[in-house]
Amino acid sequence: MKSLVQSHINVGVIAGVLFVLLTYLVVSQQTAISRPNVVTTVAQWLSNKQQIGGGPGEKVVTTGEQQIADKQLIQGPSKTEKANKVVCSTEERLSDYCEVDGDVRVNGKAWSVDIVPPSGWSERREWKIRPYSRRSAANVDRLNVTQLQDPAAAPPCTVTHHVPGVVFALGGYSGNAFHDHADVLLPLFLASLRYGREVQFLVINRVQPWWLGKYRLALRRLSRYDVVNLDGDAHVRCFPHLTVGLRLHKDFGVVPEWVPGKRRVSMPDFTRFLREAYALPRGAPVSREPGKRPRLMLIQRQRSRRFLNGEEMARAAEAAGFEVVVTELMLDAAVDEQARVVNSFDVMVGIHGAGMTNEVFLPPGGVLIQVVPWGKLDLMARIEYGEPATDMGLKYLCYNVTLEESSLLELLGRDHPAIKDPDSVHRSGWAAMYDIYMTKQDVRLDITRFALTLAEAMDHLRRLQ
Ligand SMILES: *[C@@H]1O[C@H](CO)[C@@H](O)[C@H](O)[C@H]1NC(C)=O
Numbered sequence: 001m002k003s004l005v006q007s008h009i010n011v012g013v014i015a016g017v018l019f020v021l022l023t024y025l026v027v028s029q030q031t032a033i034s035r036p037n038v039v040t041t042v043a044q045w046l047s048n049k050q051q052i053g054g055g056p057g058e059k060v061v062t063t064g065e066q067q068i069a070d071k072q073l074i075q076g077p078s079k080t081e082k083a084n085k086v087v088c089s090t091e092e093r094l095s096d097y098c099e100v101d102g103d104v105r106v107n108g109k110a111w112s113v114d115i116v117p118p119s120g121w122s123e124r125r126e127w128k129i130r131p132y133s134r135r136s137a138a139n140v141d142r143l144n145v146t147q148l149q150d151p152a153a154a155p156p157c158t159v160t161h162h163v164p165g166v167v168f169a170l171g172g173y174s175g176n177a178f179h180d181h182a183d184v185l186l187p188l189f190l191a192s193l194r195y196g197r198e199v200q201f202l203v204i205n206r207v208q209p210w211w212l213g214k215y216r217l218a219l220r221r222l223s224r225y226d227v228v229n230l231d232g233d234a235h236v237r238c239f240p241h242l243t244v245g246l247r248l249h250k251d252f253g254v255v256p257e258w259v260p261g262k263r264r265v266s267m268p269d270f271t272r273f274l275r276e277a278y279a280l281p282r283g284a285p286v287s288r289e290p291g292k293r294p295r296l297m298l299i300q301r302q303r304s305r306r307f308l309n310g311e312e313m314a315r316a317a318e319a320a321g322f323e324v325v326v327t328e329l330m331l332d333a334a335v336d337e338q339a340r341v342v343n344s345f346d347v348m349v350g351i352h353g354a355g356m357t358n359e360v361f362l363p364p365g366g367v368l369i370q371v372v373p374w375g376k377l378d379l380m381a382r383i384e385y386g387e388p389a390t391d392m393g394l395k396y397l398c399y400n401v402t403l404e405e406s407s408l409l410e411l412l413g414r415d416h417p418a419i420k421d422p423d424s425v426h427r428s429g430w431a432a433m434y435d436i437y438m439t440k441q442d443v444r445l446d447i448t449r450f451a452l453t454l455a456e457a458m459d460h461l462r463r464l465q
């Protein structure tokens with residue numbers, strides 16, 4: 001088939017197996033702590049996550065001209081501490097972070113941040129801040145953030161920075177395309193947008209040395225300065241304002257009221273930023289050239305969760321009026337090249353997995369079709385990729401795989417517990433769930449049913465014209 005061009009899309013598969021896993025475990029643990037009798041299905045974990053995320057906000061704004069940050073309390077009391085232009089939070093659902101205005105000094109080698117009181121003595125306070133946006137990332141250490149009692153106890157500055165700083169960690173779940181965007185790039189964008197590139201990024205726990213290089217174009221668009229590597233950094237770096245840690249608003253999303261600096265920022269601003277960083281030409285779907293068909297990209301995984309009838313799917317998409325390209329996922333493409341490829345499409349079709357993160361490069365108004373494997377994965381799929389797609393201004397369509405379309409039926413037989421009772425698999429934990437539903441499963445879509453989803457995508461695009 002001449003339109004089946006192979007191209008390679010990078011998804012950062014390295015940690016691909018890990019990401020939802022940790023969210024999943026941690027959410028289950030948190031749920032278990034707060035509700036002893038909870039039935040731990042994915043659906044319940046996730047709906048619990050959502051409820052918690054949607055609580056009403058309370059704004060605590062510091063007095064004086066130098067305003068620090070909006071502090072939102074999510075459901076119930078929070079131990080947010082505020083003193084002397086310092087806002088530190090360790091009680092939010094997802095993240096720890098501090099915003100410090102005033103004399104603040106960072107020593108990377110000691111993993112310490114000292115806040116120097118303006119004059120005289122102040123109350124000594126300490127916070128342990130994990131500078132990775134998901135507190136659940138237990139493989140990232142915590143920074144000791146200390147408000148000193150005595151200004152004289154402050155370590156002398158060896159480097160004085162005149163712009164605000166943002167300290168964040170790598171490691172954690174980063175290295176996976178979803179987490180790179182959801183956990184690092186988006187929160188960093190939100191934390192630093194207000195500075196108009198006059199901001200110094202400082203990275204700690206730089207366990208993947210390639211990460212900063214991979215995302216250099218995005219980082220450069222947010223800050224005109226080279227990133228400072230804090231690992232083993234013996235300097236005492238002094239700042240007039242410092243953000244310590246990144247605040248995650250949602251699994252992958254923005255709560256506009258939480259964006260510092262009073263800007264009304266949301267997901268379309270984030271994807272616009274990425275299009276600017278990578279010089280992506282298309283801000284709207286459908287070819288501008290007359291007579292050209294809308295372009296559909298079908299992401300074919302190679303090892304797990306394969307489309308067993310990918311060629312038939314591609315032919316169905318052609319029959320529905322699309323120009324179709326089948327791509328596979330590879331590790332070696334540069335992000336900007338990959339982004340440009342994705343941006344040239346109007347519709348992306350793929351099965352649940354980190355490759356779906358490429359949605360961030362689709363033109364707004366385009367369509368994401370997520371094929372959700374069998375096994376009660378629909379809520380997870382929706383929260384990780386579906387809702388973010390909608391927030392970005394994409395049309396989100398989900399295709400739920402039925403048992404008859406899943407290779408698991410033949411592999412395990414109807415009487416297997418994983419077929420009869422998916423909840424039991426979810427209850428036994430992430431590893432079992434992942435092993436069965438995410439690793440062992442391939443799908444063969446019912447083309448008649450898939451054609452309906454394709455028609456819906458085409459209708460959506462036609463209505464835009
Ligand atoms: C961080 O603070 C704890 C006490 O809260 C202390 O035991 C530890 O040594 C401190 N770590 C560093 C690197 O200063």
Ligand SMILES: *[C@@H]1O[C@H](CO)[C@@H](O)[C@H](O)[C@H]1NC(C)=O
Nearest residue numbers: 372378379397398399400401
């Ligand atoms: C997929 O399944 C979920 C959960 O059963 C349901 O809420 C959703 O509407 C389904 N989507 C489609 C397109 O059938």
